[in-house]
Amino acid sequence: MKxxxxxxxxxxxxxxxxxxxxxxxxxxxxxxMLVGVFIAFELAYFRLGxxxxxxxxxxxxxxxxxxxxxxxxxxxxFAGIYHSSQxxxxxxxxxxxxxxxxxxxxxxxxxxxALTLPFGITQSKExxxxxxxxxxxxxxxxxxxxxxxxxxxxxxREKHLYVALWFYVATFITVAVLHVxxxxxxxxxxxxxxxxxxxxxxxxxxxWYGHNAVAFFLTTPFLxxxxxxxxxxANRPVYSYRLSVIHFxxxxxxxxWAGPHHLLNTALPDWAQTVGMAFSVMLWIPSWGGMINxxxxxxxxxxxxxxxPIIQFLIAAATFYGMSTFEGPLLSIKSVSSLxxxxxxxxxxxxxxxxxxxxxxxxxxxxxxxxxxxxxxxHNWNWARVHFWVATLGxxxxxxxxxxxxxxxxxxxxxxxxxxxxxxxxxxQTVVKIVPLYWVRAVGGTLYLGGFVLMIVNVWITIKxxxxxxxxxxxxxxxxxxxxxxxxxxxxxxxxLERMPIVLTVLALTAILIGSFIELFPFITGEHYIENxxxxxxxxxxxxxxxxxxxxxxxxKEGCYLCHSQMIRKTVPDVLRYGKASTMEESRxxxxxxxxxxxxxxxxxxxxxxYPNLWHYRHFLNPRDVVPQSIMPSYTWLFxxxxxxxxxxxxxxxxxxxGVPYSEQEENFAGENAKAEAAVLAASxxxxxxxxxxxxxxxxxxxxxxxxxxxxxxxxGGAK
Amino acid sequence: MSKxxxxxxxxxxxxxxxxxxxxxxxxxxxxxLSFYLSIAFAVVYFGYYVMGPGRTLDQELTSGLExxxxxxxxxxxxxxxxxxxxxxxxxxxxxxxxxxxxxxxCASCHAADGGGLIGPNLTDDYWIHDxxxxxxxxxxxxxxxxxxxxxxxxxxxxxxxxxxxxxFVKSIHGQKVAKAKDPQGEKVTQ
Numbered sequence: 001m002k003x004x005x006x007x008x009x010x011x012x013x014x015x016x017x018x019x020x021x022x023x024x025x026x027x028x029x030x031x032x033m034l035v036g037v038f039i040a041f042e043l044a045y046f047r048l049g050x051x052x053x054x055x056x057x058x059x060x061x062x063x064x065x066x067x068x069x070x071x072x073x074x075x076x077x078f079a080g081i082y083h084s085s086q087x088x089x090x091x092x093x094x095x096x097x098x099x100x101x102x103x104x105x106x107x108x109x110x111x112x113x114a115l116t117l118p119f120g121i122t123q124s125k126e127x128x129x130x131x132x133x134x135x136x137x138x139x140x141x142x143x144x145x146x147x148x149x150x151x152x153x154x155x156x157r158e159k160h161l162y163v164a165l166w167f168y169v170a171t172f173i174t175v176a177v178l179h180v181x182x183x184x185x186x187x188x189x190x191x192x193x194x195x196x197x198x199x200x201x202x203x204x205x206x207x208w209y210g211h212n213a214v215a216f217f218l219t220t221p222f223l224x225x226x227x228x229x230x231x232x233x234a235n236r237p238v239y240s241y242r243l244s245v246i247h248f249x250x251x252x253x254x255x256x257w258a259g260p261h262h263l264l265n266t267a268l269p270d271w272a273q274t275v276g277m278a279f280s281v282m283l284w285i286p287s288w289g290g291m292i293n294x295x296x297x298x299x300x301x302x303x304x305x306x307x308x309p310i311i312q313f314l315i316a317a318a319t320f321y322g323m324s325t326f327e328g329p330l331l332s333i334k335s336v337s338s339l340x341x342x343x344x345x346x347x348x349x350x351x352x353x354x355x356x357x358x359x360x361x362x363x364x365x366x367x368x369x370x371x372x373x374x375x376x377x378x379h380n381w382n383w384a385r386v387h388f389w390v391a392t393l394g395x396x397x398x399x400x401x402x403x404x405x406x407x408x409x410x411x412x413x414x415x416x417x418x419x420x421x422x423x424x425x426x427x428x429q430t431v432v433k434i435v436p437l438y439w440v441r442a443v444g445g446t447l448y449l450g451g452f453v454l455m456i457v458n459v460w461i462t463i464k465x466x467x468x469x470x471x472x473x474x475x476x477x478x479x480x481x482x483x484x485x486x487x488x489x490x491x492x493x494x495x496x497l498e499r500m501p502i503v504l505t506v507l508a509l510t511a512i513l514i515g516s517f518i519e520l521f522p523f524i525t526g527e528h529y530i531e532n533x534x535x536x537x538x539x540x541x542x543x544x545x546x547x548x549x550x551x552x553x554x555x556x557k558e559g560c561y562l563c564h565s566q567m568i569r570k571t572v573p574d575v576l577r578y579g580k581a582s583t584m585e586e587s588r589x590x591x592x593x594x595x596x597x598x599x600x601x602x603x604x605x606x607x608x609x610x611y612p613n614l615w616h617y618r619h620f621l622n623p624r625d626v627v628p629q630s631i632m633p634s635y636t637w638l639f640x641x642x643x644x645x646x647x648x649x650x651x652x653x654x655x656x657x658x659g660v661p662y663s664e665q666e667e668n669f670a671g672e673n674a675k676a677e678a679a680v681l682a683a684s685x686x687x688x689x690x691x692x693x694x695x696x697x698x699x700x701x702x703x704x705x706x707x708x709x710x711x712x713x714x715x716x717g718g719a720k
Numbered sequence: 721m722s723k724x725x726x727x728x729x730x731x732x733x734x735x736x737x738x739x740x741x742x743x744x745x746x747x748x749x750x751x752x753l754s755f756y757l758s759i760a761f762a763v764v765y766f767g768y769y770v771m772g773p774g775r776t777l778d779q780e781l782t783s784g785l786e787x788x789x790x791x792x793x794x795x796x797x798x799x800x801x802x803x804x805x806x807x808x809x810x811x812x813x814x815x816x817x818x819x820x821x822x823x824x825x826c827a828s829c830h831a832a833d834g835g836g837l838i839g840p841n842l843t844d845d846y847w848i849h850d851x852x853x854x855x856x857x858x859x860x861x862x863x864x865x866x867x868x869x870x871x872x873x874x875x876x877x878x879x880x881x882x883x884x885x886x887x888f889v890k891s892i893h894g895q896k897v898a899k900a901k902d903p904q905g906e907k908v909t910q
Contacts, residue, residue, distance in 0.1 A: 087738040162737040228740070237741040241732055246747065250755075270776050274769045278762035285755040292751065299727070420791030425876040426824065570777040572784040576875075581781060612869030614838045615829065626828035626838070688838075690902070 009157070009480060012473040013086045017099045019373050019471075021079035022366060024107060026456055028071030029362070031114075033449045035064040040445045043600065043631070044438035050633045054118035057633070058559025062129040063117040068354055069127055069217060071110045076362040077221040078106070078145070081168050083369060084228040085149065088165060090158045090478040094151035098144055105141035109134060120557035121191045124592050125206045127213050128182050132193045135183040142179065146172040153501035159481035160498040163244040167224030169501065170252050170508040174216040177512065181520075182209035188654050189647060192553075196658060199587035200268055201523040203595050208259035208520060212512075215255040218353065219287075219321075222361050223251075226294045226318060229365050233310045239296035245494050247289025252508055254283050257515035261332035264341065265569040266595065267584045272519060273334070279515070280332030287325035294318035309384035313364030316392065320356025324349060338571045339414065342599035344434070344441075345406025348399045355395050355448060363387065363455065370459050374466035383458045387451040394447030401440035409434050414573040422576050427602040428629045435631065541588040541713050543660050544705070546648045546674035547681075551705025553644075553651075554698050555594065558635065565596030566605040566709065579606040585713050589660045601632055606710030613681065614688045616703045638699040643678060645671040645696075677704060725749040792875075800883055805854045808887030818888025821881050825873065834892045836901030839870065843895045848905035852893075858886045 042048045042057045049055030086093055093099050112134050116122070122129040130138070149172055153161065182205055185193040197205050231238050238244065260268060260276025295318050298304065304311040327349050331340050340346060371378045378384065412430040415423030424430050490496070497504055544552060555561065566587075568578045575581055582605045587593050596603075611619075615626055620638055623630040648670035656662050666673070675696070681704060682695045727745040735742040768774040775783075808814045823832055829839035840848060849865070850856035862882055864872030874882065 084738075090738075158737060160735075160737075162740065228738075231740045232738075237729075237731060237743050239727070239743055240745040240747065241735060241742040242744055243747045244742075265777060271770050273777075274766055278766045281765075282755075282758050282762045285751060285758055288751065289747070292748065296727075296745075299729075416788065418791065419795035419878060420788040421876065421878065570781040572781065572788055575781065575785060576788065609866065610869075610871060612829075612838055615869065618838065628828070 007479045008477050010475060010477050011090075011092055012475050014082070014093045014096060014099060015373055015473050016471070017093065017096075017103060018079050018083040018369065020103050021075050021082060022369055022373065024103070025072060025075040025079055025362060025366065026459060028067055028075055028110060029452060030449075030456060032064060032067035032072045033445070033452055035060055035067060037442065037445045037449050039064055040438070040442035042633075044435060044442050046631045046633045051636050053120070053558075053637045056558070056635075058562050059118050059120055061559060061562050062122055062126075063114065065127055066113050066117065066129065067110070069213070070113070073218055073222075073354075073358045073362065074106065076358070076365065077171075077217075077225070078102070079369065080225040080229070080365050081149065081221065083373075084164055084225065085152060085168065087476075088158060088162045088228065089152055089156035090476065091152060091156050094148055094155060098148040098151075102141055102145045102148060105137065105144065109137050109141060112137070116191065120559075122556065122559070123185065123193065123195065124556040124559075124561055124594065125182065125195070125202075126210050126597065128179075128206070128209060131191050132183070132185055132187050133190065135179070135185075139176070139180060139183075142172075142176055146176060150501055150505060157478045157480045160495065161501060161504065162227070163238070163241075163248065164224040164227040165501075166248050166498075166504060166508075167220045167227070169505050170248075170512075171216050171221040171224070173505055173509045174212065174220075174252075174256070174512045177509070177516070178209045178212050178216065181516075182206060186654050186658060188651050192647070192651075194591040194651075194654055194658060197524070198589055198591045198658070198660075199593050200584045202591065202593040203263055203266075203587075204260065204268060204272065204523050205520060206593070207262035208256075208516065211259040211262060212256055214353070215258075218358050219255075220252070222317075222321075222358055223290045223294075225361060225365060226290070226314065229361075229368055230294055230297050230311075230314050230318070233308070233314060233364070233368055234298050234301045234304055236297050236299070236301050239293050239299065243289050243293050247286045247293070249511065250286035251283075251290070253511045253515070254279050254286055256512045257519060258283055258332065260519070261337070262597065263595070264332070264334050264337040265571055265574075266567050267570075267582050267587075269584075272523075275519065277332050277334055280329045284326060284329040287328075288322060291318050291322035291325070294321070309381060309388050310364050310367045312385070312388045313360045313367065316388070317357050317360035317364060320352055320360060320395075324353040324357060327352070338569065339410040340406060341569075342565055342597070343406035343410045343413075344402045344437075345410065346598070348402025348406060351402070352395070352399045355391075355398065359448075360391070363391070363452075366455070366459070370462055374463055375470035376462060376466045379458050379461040379465065383454050387454045387458075390451035390454070391448050394444045394449075394451065397444030397447065398441050401437040401444060405434040405437040405441075408437075413577070416573065416576070422573070425577070427577075428627055431600070431631055432629050539583070539585045539713050539715055541585050543589050543655070543662055544708065544712075545677060546652065546666075546670040547643075547677035547701050547704045548708050549651060549655075549705075550643050550645070550648060550674055551701035551703070552594075554638070554702045555705060556592070558638075560604075561594045561596045563598060563600035563632075565599050565603045567595040568603055568605045574603070578603045579710065583713070586710070589655075589712075591655070591658065591660075604706065604709055608707045608709040608711045612688070613685055613703055613707065616706060617685055617689070617693075617699065620699050620702070635699070638702060639697055641698045642696045643674065643698055643701050645674055648674055674701075725752075795879070800858065802853070802855050805858060805883060805886055805890075808883055809854075809890045811887065814884040815888050815891050817881070818884035818886070818891075821877060821885040822888050825877065826885070829869075831897070831899070831901075833895070833897045834889070835897030835899055836904075840904040841897070841901040842889055843892050843897050844900060844903055845894075845907050845909065846903035846905045847908050851906070851908045854886065854890055857889055858882065861886060861889075 039057050039060050053059065082093060113130055116131060117129060121131055123131060149168060153165065185195040187193045195202055227238065257279035258276055260272045261280045264273050264277065295315060298315060305315060330336055331349060367378065367384050409430050412424045412433065417423050568574050568582045570581045618625045620635045622634045623632040649667060652662050652667045652670045656667055678700045679695045681700050682693050685693045725746045725748060729743050729745065732742050732744050829837055830842055831837045834842040849860055860870060862872065862874035864870045
């Protein structure tokens, strides 16, 4: 007995790093939500911020999503993982320096995002917008986090790894794979690059990434946090160990396949869509395994739901998780998707996940952590209760208004009368109808932000009341396990795996690589699959002219793709409204692809030639001159900024390296050719309008690009 | 629901992490059943659509479009005559309906009063197509003039709207407008 006790070691947790990440969560959360509320009001009232480029919706929306996901949720994850892992492993984090490098590196990445996105420096791939130098920084810092985490597991005192840690491991390894594969691109300059994938391949890789960023950045780490903070806060045992084993492995294995459900009814080959839908349906129950284990852990302590705001937030989070993981598979059914895709229903769905699941879990965790980290009582628990109810009310207003807006607009888009014609042929009719709901959403978002501000004040006063000596690291005592014993493999059972962090990591990696490989391989090895499909159709695709390419890059810079899709789906209403369904060949040279995911305005895949140049010119100057009820803001700066001709030779050169059939001649004279094209376009606009139009303005390039959309392909033999 | 699926709340020995203990309750029966059913659905669905007789998206689109085209054909009544259209120029209610259509669809290019902006002035004596014959106006609205950016409205608005907006356009000839666009086409004197 005496001998054994002498083995018990005393050690200290690194609480400082957890405090840092907690404060960063709160600061960036405020930024993310403030930007979100601002752009919500922009959609309700287009005059807000009109005329100021860096305040436009297209530029700020990526800032909002990146801040919410990587800055708010990201810092919350790191705070929770570093706090809980040390306690679950009974050891201090492996390396203090690595922890600080991780913290400051991550904040620097966030700052560089805030300094690039509003200025239109973007790769336009959703939730992966940051340009290549920042992508490299993300990879480095992320690996530092992973090394720190797994190293800490290796030097642990606790013999077995608790379920929360399995989820942390899966998070690290999968996000690393997703980020690297999706971000590979060839630089044109320090702040501009083109992805190595084009068209349908780029779309598939992007949504494999985008969907699984939700899975492995916003789901698995938060499930891990849930598994720690719910039992701790409720002081109840976890409901079911065996359920946690089943739902962990099924979730990790199945999630990775579901990406193509973002591309249903599009030009993506049918088999890939069907795989995406089938796996999305199978994903429903594994997701609910997590919800059950979270909520039923409270059995025997239900009364806490009435009294304890931490439990209120955590259990509401698990409930919203259950709701959105039911809604997700539902939206992945092809026929439901044909109604809901591109509408605000998707926006509502995303926010019930982000605000309900991620936000509420982070709030519950923060209220749990702050008194413990600063070793003092929370200033006011009633304020925390008010926060919960205000946030819940705001969130419900948000979700319900977006359901109503999405379903209303989706049905209006689909409406066909007895004569076989669209009931609402003017897109703007369907927009005007839902603008009141945009106001409701903006109010809901404001309430949610209001609750958050109350938390900030509460936390601030709490911290101010804490004394400096309270900030000493927490001491704990624990006996290390006998490593020799752990290395024996007595039985082939899950418990054995829980003693082997590296093997667990490798197995999780294997689980996510299977689906990734089967789905992506045929597309990435293009010559054998995609190229064959192209040549079978005997369709040729023209590359963009230099001016059109310059216009395309402006389209990307201004975030046009965030409100306009370029993908006419294989559905009757889409074809009636926009023309022939889009084909793979049409985006063959599109780097990046710009299929879009939302139609706040109409689809543009076949807008080329639909209106005269002068129509577009006037439309950019003031959309209401040509579409009286339009809610699109005017883009006056496109009439002031000059086209960047100088970079065009280099851009074409990079495109050539990537396999786009430009000649050497076209590369060397790209700038000159673009200037000549712009001069012709400007001259024709001058003669039509009789007005003063300069030769080199950005609007000309953008018009040139829009006018070629839907006109890039031709069938062999000459016919269109 | 079998009895063995009910929670019994037995703690598992040796499962304790930072004070967190674990029960080993069975997964709820409905949860397991739903999981098996969703897997079965996925397998059958995939087999039916990828390897079996399920229709491809292209096939479904083609048949859907055929149905709509049949509807359009059935309702595409006999073409109007010049006399019928001319009668509408003086038919007050029809002109009012035509005006409403004009304001929502045409005003963005021809201005609300028809004085012309992007498209030509419709109130002056100059006409680009067939000397401004009423049937020519009707055809331009219905089929469009793609080269010049005039979209075809035949697929968008009903046959009745097509006729009344034609009547409206003819009715505004000679009206004074706020800002007339420079003449386009040839002068037609009647």
